[in-house]
Amino acid sequence: MIRVNRELLDYVIKLKDTPMGERITELEAVEGEKILLQKTHVHAVYLIKEGLTKCYQTIDTGNDFIQEFFGGGEVFGEIEVLTDAISFCTIEALGPLRYFKIPKNAFLELIDQDPKFNSLLLRLLASNVRYAALRHSYNQTHTLEDNIKRLLSEFPQLFEKIAKHDIANYLGISIRSLNRVIRTLES
Amino acid sequence: MIRVNRELLDYVIKLKDTPMGERITELEAVEGEKILLQKTHVHAVYLIKEGLTKCYQTIDTGNDFIQEFFGGGEVFGEIEVLTDAISFCTIEALGPLRYFKIPKNAFLELIDQDPKFNSLLLRLLASNVRYAALRHSYNQTHTLEDNIKRLLSEFPQLFEKIAKHDIANYLGISIRSLNRVIRTLES
DNA sequence: CGCGTAATTGAAAAGTATCAACACTGGTGG
């Protein structure tokens, strides 16, 4: 539900004190601000220092579909930089946000020359593949009720921290359905 | 729908002629054979040389959900080896199959010592993250009819090459629904 | 207060699953 990667975050914070650190900038954003826009060229890789974002796609039907919520240590832009592709999702701050910006060439140099960074990145990607695959299969093969129960057990403060329309977009369902299930869960 | 990675396949075939090649074994499987079992420890990484496999999860409800169909150059087991996790899907041959087996320690050495291999692997992972994310969002936000049309346009020989129950499991729907939509598409 | 956004709800419409019956195919063995 909310992905984090403390190990990578700590490592990048340490990197800031090395020569490479000069090429990494620390930025801020406010709620609603979009750090990365869908269908644009990506020239840098970003890493969240503090705060929460949603990573979502706006579909041709006009709906949004939320891939994930990203917290500290999560990376975005790396897929596009590695595959030379247009960005496939938008990253938007869900509250005050602090994040690092690593220019594309610095990112590629880190991969080449910093085995520890490379290894952390590989594990991040692998972990995200795994997580997304499990989420997708669970989503498709279980009832709405099961899905919501599962979210709640994984993240009990769900409804306090995340807006209903975002939860619905994460589950790929309508708000109406979400409300109905919540109601049946309460009774 | 069917993922392939010719570049990586070519590279691993070349690796076979290096000292590292001795640690890579080439194996065969027949239709229905399972190369990797869900919920087992993984001690090697595999790469498809020739043939087609399905990568699927068996859900607690008894249903299968197919994550992807893998063709030449695609890799499996890498997620588990990189994250030290139990396998989360089963890989099953859909026909005669030839594949390479790379022991865990050889795989990790390749990452450390072969920048080209490392780079190809990073791009493979990135590409798979991207592909899976787009598939998932399309699935969740479009009608069954749209989904099937999309599969057909991407892979016209769909119904000749892949069994109906596999297509249904890939889309996460019942065979009955699949048949109904196919019927409406024909008229 | 007045405004905009988010949340809630009921009723009707659309979509999907379940179940059960039946057709087609390619073996296998009497």
Add this chain to the structure above:
DNA sequence: CCACCAGTGTTGATACTTTTCAATTACGCG
């Protein structure tokens, strides 16, 4: 040669789930 069987595919009827639409309420804030 045919009966039988298992696997795959097809279809209709019914029950269930989810969306759509529209109306209403609740909340935060200038």
